[in-house]
Amino acid sequence: MSKIIRIGTRDSELALWQATTVQQKLEALGYDTILVPTKSLGDQVLDKPLYELGVTGIFTKTLDVALLKGDIDIAVHSMKDVPTKLPKGIVQVAVLERAMTYDILVHKGSNFLENDQPATIATGSLRRKAQWLNKYPNHKVVDLRGNVNTRLLKLIENDWQGAIFAQAGLERIKLLPKDAIQLDWMIPAPAQGAMLVVAKEEDDFTKEALDKLNHSETEISTTIEREFLRTLEGGCTAPIGALAQIKDHMVYFEGVVFSLDGKQKIEIKKEAKLSDAKNLGKASAQEVLQKGGDKLMQEIRNENSTVH
Known part of the structure; x- marks a missing residue:
């Protein structure tokens, strides 16, 4: 060697x-x-x-x-x-x-989640922003960029109530706060973790x-999720989430696409035998497109092009 x-x-x-x-x-x-x-x-x-x-x-x-x-x-x-x-x-x-696929909320006190009061949450992800606004439409979401350490510091320095991170990233460098809230309702990015x-x-x-x-099981899961993303023609410019989980020779898939403001949501849940799961991501995306996802993706492209 x-x-x-x-x-x-x-x-x-x-x-x-x-x-x-x-x-x-x-x-x-x-x-x-x-x-x-x-x-x-x-x-x-x-x-x-x-x-x-x-x-x-x-x-x-x-x-x-x-x-x-x-x-x-x-x-x-x-x-x-x-x-x-x-x-x-x-x-x-x-x-x-x-590693863990979940997103988490790092916060300065979580009371604002229970009493429906206005709040400001930070994230640089369109996917996280859209899902957060879908669940909390009266909140404001601000942009947050930088590496994990920089983003944690910005949360401390600003008067935001919280910021969203990938659990795996904070765990890997031992910066996960004990009181961070696991957002088990938020569909992760394709291949997150x-x-x-x-x-x-x-x-x-x-x-x-x-x-x-x-690791073959992770390779299969992430391939399915990325096929879903590729077929929807997403990437970091569209709020797309996908998660494939393998259990007892079965694949359980969940995919979602949101409008940029989080008001529109098209989701899909499918399962297949592991031996039949090769085209699960692509087939799921095609179903989403037929359910109105094609129109939604076009609206997102139009909105993004005006930004550029």
């Missing part, structure tokens, strides 16, 4: 935790590795909401370029940040076992090494 596997990663604490996890697993198998941290465009431009930047793969593009140029051998990503269509020459080589490793298509040595880290 003479080759040193160069692991590309964003330089945030959470991204470095993820890359280090992959590094430790590879080194336990006898491979030599080195971390190559970099800053993505999504980490540099923090004064605009993600959907206003209009860049697909804003957190992954810098690493894609490094990979194709040969500066790194693999890139480690939060899978929910990765576009459903990978750049030519780059392939998915491993999906690690998934999963880590994805990509490599160059022609790099057989690296592909063989990473194949040993792949």
